[in-house]
Each structure stands twice: as C-alpha cells, then as structure tokens.
Amino acid sequence: MRKLNILILHWLQNPARRLKAVEELEFKMPLYAPQHNYIFHDFDYPVTQELKDVDFDAILFGPTFLCLRNSKKLDQALAEKYDFFAGSNAVKIAFPQDEYTRSGILDNLLVDWNIDILFTLLPENVEQLLPKYAALNKPVLQGFTGYISADWIDYWKDSTPYHGRKIDVSYRAAKKPVCIDTLGYIKGTFGDRFLEAAADTNLTIDISTDLKDRIYGEAWHQFLLDSKFCLVTNSGSGIQDPYGEYEHLVRSYMESHPSATFQDIQRDCIIAPELVHDYTMLSPRNLEASLANTIQIATPGPYSGVFKQNEHFIALEPDCSNIDDVLAQMEDRDFAMTLALNSKETVLSSDALRIESHVDNVLVIIEEQLEKKHHRSTISENNFIRIKNDYWQQLQGLGFNKSITFSQLYA
Numbered sequence: 001m002r003k004l005n006i007l008i009l010h011w012l013q014n015p016a017r018r019l020k021a022v023e024e025l026e027f028k029m030p031l032y033a034p035q036h037n038y039i040f041h042d043f044d045y046p047v048t049q050e051l052k053d054v055d056f057d058a059i060l061f062g063p064t065f066l067c068l069r070n071s072k073k074l075d076q077a078l079a080e081k082y083d084f085f086a087g088s089n090a091v092k093i094a095f096p097q098d099e100y101t102r103s104g105i106l107d108n109l110l111v112d113w114n115i116d117i118l119f120t121l122l123p124e125n126v127e128q129l130l131p132k133y134a135a136l137n138k139p140v141l142q143g144f145t146g147y148i149s150a151d152w153i154d155y156w157k158d159s160t161p162y163h164g165r166k167i168d169v170s171y172r173a174a175k176k177p178v179c180i181d182t183l184g185y186i187k188g189t190f191g192d193r194f195l196e197a198a199a200d201t202n203l204t205i206d207i208s209t210d211l212k213d214r215i216y217g218e219a220w221h222q223f224l225l226d227s228k229f230c231l232v233t234n235s236g237s238g239i240q241d242p243y244g245e246y247e248h249l250v251r252s253y254m255e256s257h258p259s260a261t262f263q264d265i266q267r268d269c270i271i272a273p274e275l276v277h278d279y280t281m282l283s284p285r286n287l288e289a290s291l292a293n294t295i296q297i298a299t300p301g302p303y304s305g306v307f308k309q310n311e312h313f314i315a316l317e318p319d320c321s322n323i324d325d326v327l328a329q330m331e332d333r334d335f336a337m338t339l340a341l342n343s344k345e346t347v348l349s350s351d352a353l354r355i356e357s358h359v360d361n362v363l364v365i366i367e368e369q370l371e372k373k374h375h376r377s378t379i380s381e382n383n384f385i386r387i388k389n390d391y392w393q394q395l396q397g398l399g400f401n402k403s404i405t406f407s408q409l410y411a
Contacts, residue, residue, distance in 0.1 A: 003035060003037055003381060004037065004057040004058060004363070004366060005036075005377040005384050006039075006057060006058045006366075007038075007039050007041060007054070007056045007059045008027070008029065008039070009060065009061050009062055010040065010042055010043070010062040010064045010065050011042060011044070011062075011067060012026060012064055012403075014401075015402065015403050015404045015405075018403070019216070020217060020405050021284065022063075022064065023403060023406060024149075024406075025062075025146065026064060027040070027409060028355055028359055029060065029359055030406075032355055033360075039054070039387075039391065040409070040410070043065055045400060046395075050387055050390065050391065052084045054387060055089075055090075055379050056088065056377060057091065057370060057376065058090050058092070058093065059090045060093050060095070060362075061092065061094040061115070063097040066094060066095070069101075069102045069109060070102055082113070083112075085113040086113055086114045089375040090375070091117070091365075091369040091373065092113060092114060093116065093117040093119065093362065093365070093366070094110055094115045094117070094119065096120065096121075097145060099120055099122055099129050100122075100129060100240045101241060102243060103130060103240055103241070103242050104242030105242075107129070107133055108132065110130065110132075110133040115138070116138060116139075116369055117139050117365055118133065118139070118140045119141050119142070120140060121143050121144065121145060121236075125277075125279060144282060144304070145281060145282065145283055146284035147355035148287055148348070148353050148354055150356065152291060155221070155291075156225075156291035156293075159291075162228055162293075165225070165226050166226050167205070167206045167227040167228065168203040168229060169194065169204075169227070169229045169230070169231065169297070170206045170207065170223060170226075170227035170229070170230045171190070171191040171194070171206075171207040171230060172207075172209075172213065172214060172215060172220075173187050173188060173190070173191060173209050174188070174214070175189070177254075178247075178250060179262055179265070180239065180246060180247050180250045180265070181237050181239045182238040183234055183236055183278065183280070185262045186234075186318045187233045190231055190299065190318060191207040191209055191231060192207075192209065193320045194320055196320070201327065206223075207231070221288070221292070227292075227294050229295045229296070229336075230285070230294050230295075230297070231298070232297065232299070232313065233283075233298065233299045234278070234280040234281075234298075234301040235280065235282065236278065237278075237279050238276065238277070239276055239277070240275045240277060240279070242275075246271050250265055253268060253269050280304075281303070281304045282303045282304040286298075286303060286307060286347075289343070290340075290343035290344045290346070291347065293340045293341075295313075295330075295337075295340045296312070297316050297326060298313040298314070298316065299315070299318050306353075312342050312343045313343070314326055314329045314336070314339065392410060
C-alpha cells in the first residue's frame with residue numbers, strides 16, 4: 001500500500017491540559033498506522049493558504065474538532081474558513097461523539113463539508129439525529145467512545161486478585177451544576193443514592209461526585225485495579241437538543257431559580273416530546289473495568305449491544321430500589337467473578353473494539369473511496385514533509401505547541 005497524505009483535524013487545545021486517552025483517540029491513525037504521512041491541525045490554528053493548497057488523500061474530522069459546534073467560537077466567519085473542505089477531492093471521514101447535542105448544527109456541518117463517511121455512536125438513530133446527512137445515503141458505520149489497544153491489554157493482563165483489592169465499591173462522576181436530561185441527572189446522583197442505600201452494610205466504599213476527587217491517568221487505572229466492584233451508568237443523553245435551545249432555556253431558568261431541583265426543571269422547562277429519547281452507548285469505563293476484572297454494577301441499558309444484564313454486569317436501578325437483590329448478587333462470589341470473566345472475554349474478542357482493527361478498517365475505507373472518486377494525492381512525500389515542517393514552524397512562531405505526550409508524531 002502506498003503512503004497516504006492525511007490531514008487530521010482536532011480541537012485538543014493546550015497540550016499541557018490534554019487527557020491522554022482523548023489525545024490517543026484523536027491521533028489513532030499516526031499512532032497505529034505510522035507508515036503514512038500526516039499533518040495535524042487544531043481548530044484554533046490559523047488556516048494557511050499552503051494548508052488549503054495541499055492535495056490530501058483523506059481529511060479526518062475528529063471528535064474534538066466536531067465539538068466546536070458546542071462552542072461560542074463557532075460563528076459564521078470561523079465556519080467559513082473551513083469551507084474549502086467542501087470542494088476537496090480528499091476522502092472526508094467524520095468521527096463525532098455526543099451526536100444528540102446540537103445535532104442540527106452537526107447535521108449542517110456534515111452536509112456543508114460534504115462528508116463521505118460517518119462513524120457514529122448511534123447508527124440506529126441517524127435519521128432522527130442527522131436527517132439531512134441521512135438523506136444523502138452515504139455510508140454510516142458504528143463507532144465507539146473508545147477502543148482497546150495492545151498496550152491497554154498488556155497493562156491490564158496482570159490485574160490485582162479479588163481478595164487483594166481494598167475497595168469494595170468505587171465510583172467517580174461529575175455532578176453538573178446544570179443538568180438538562182435524565183441520564184445526566186442519574187450519572188450525578190447514582191453514587192449518592194448507592195451510599196444511602198448501602199449505609200447499613202460493612203462495605204468499604206469510595207464514591208465521589210466532587211471534581212476535586214477526580215482521578216486521572218495511571219492513578220485512575222490503579223483505582224479500578226483496587227476496586228472489587230464499580231458503579232457504571234449509561235453513557236449518553238435522554239434528549240436531543242438540535243440547536244442548544246433547550247440547554248439555553250434550562251440555564252436561563254436556573255439563573256432566575258438558582259435553588260431549583262432537577263424535578264423543578266423537568267416540570268417548568270418543557271421540551272417537545274419528539275426530542276425525548278434515550279441515546280445510550282458503551283462507555284470507556286465499561287472497557288476499562290472489563291480489562292481490570294472489576295465487576296460492574298450498572299444501570300440497565302443496551303450498552304451498544306455489547307453487554308447484557310446478568311451476563312456482563314449486575315443491574316442496579318437508578319433509584320437503587322433493588323439494592324437488596326444487588327447486595328445478594330455481590331455476595332455470590334462465583335456469580336460475580338463469572339460476570340468479570342464474561343466482560344473481559346467479550347471486549348477482548350470484539351474486533352470492532354480493537355483500535356488496531358479500527359485503524360486498518362479506516363485505511364481500507366480510504367482506499368476504496370479514493371478508487372470511487374478516481375483521486376490520488378499527487379504531492380510527493382518530500383514535498384509533503386517540507387510543507388508539514390514549514391507549517392509547524394509558522395505555528396510555533398505564533399506560540400502554538402506540539403503534543404507533549406505524543407511529541408514523536410511531529411518528527
């Protein structure tokens with residue numbers, strides 16, 4: 001396979017404040033297919049004429065780049081500076097997340113930029129969330145919030161034995177000051193409800209929804225390895241907010257009613273019934289807990305069709321109304337360990353969840369689409385490298401910095 005010239009678009013911003021897992025997801029192609037040529041462009045970077053003139057084989061729109069639809073930075077002028085995408089013959093692939101958030105704006109961007117392939121977390125809901133793009137009948141493929149790498153598997157292969165773990169039940173989540181949907185509310189209150197429901201037990205519990213207790217990087221992995229069980233909720237949203245109007249309504253309401261409860265918001269901030277729907281998917285925590293052999297106590301849900309109740313996780317209702325049943329299942333060591341084993345085997349056996357397979361699939365798709373378009377980048381490798389180096393010298397002169405974690409990608 002010849003070398004492809006690929007532009008990767010992201011919005012990771014300050015390298016010193018990036019989460020490694022997010023950066024790895026954005027830079028998956030150069031990390032797992034380093035044989036090709038890449039230029040990385042952050043939304044905050046200026047768009048140079050030289051960048052516009054590069055004849056790319058593919059342009060990849062990463063999740064953080066597509067999150068610009070949620071930012072006040074996205075005005076008409078900024079959107080228009082990327083209009084040159086629409087006329088490019090390159091294969092354009094989008095990898096959005098949280099598609100239910102400002103879905104109308106995302107839909108317009110996908111159409112305006114003439115995206116060829118869409119990897120979505122919610123392929124079954126595309127016609128509802130992204131009707132304009134769906135009407136074009138372009139390929140829509142299953143994407144995930146995270147993928148498993150060989151390094152991950154190697155890291156987790158020697159997990160702490162069950163009897164050596166100090167924490168019985170753990171949980172970390174951020175309780176949002178303004179919560180606009182049921183799933184977000186559940187995520188922020190699930191831990192507190194469990195603490196209350198399990199107050200009379202002798203369990204060693206480490207649960208917090210306070211941002212100051214958030215755990216990052218290696219320490220987070222160790223936290224999971226030290227937990228026998230962990231709480232998990234559905235990743236996603238309970239509403240679709242096409243243009244952010246409902247979020248604006250709720251924020252305005254909270255400004256005039258600062259002590260309002262979530263129940264008050266549900267009563268007084270009316271949303272159209274057709275916009276109420278559970279958009280859920282497998283979360284990175286499901287994958288991490290599975291690899292760590294940490295038994296998951298999860299709210300019921302489809303989990304992208306990967307996990308099933310009583311096969312991969314113990315189901316706990318959001319209000320913890322079935323806590324007695326859950327505590328009994330936790331006491332059944334054989335049952336609990338079977339769940340952990342099933343979860344790990346399921347994620348390890350899923351080709352779709354392996355980052356290497358995903359990257360290989362993207363490369364095959366690019367080649368197939370290039371054949372259909374009868375397009376190949378005509379720029380030589382030496383010229384591409386020269387442009388890449390000149391481009392980075394310009395950006396560094398303006399005060400922009402390269403990735404700290406993956407600095408080797410810019411060599």
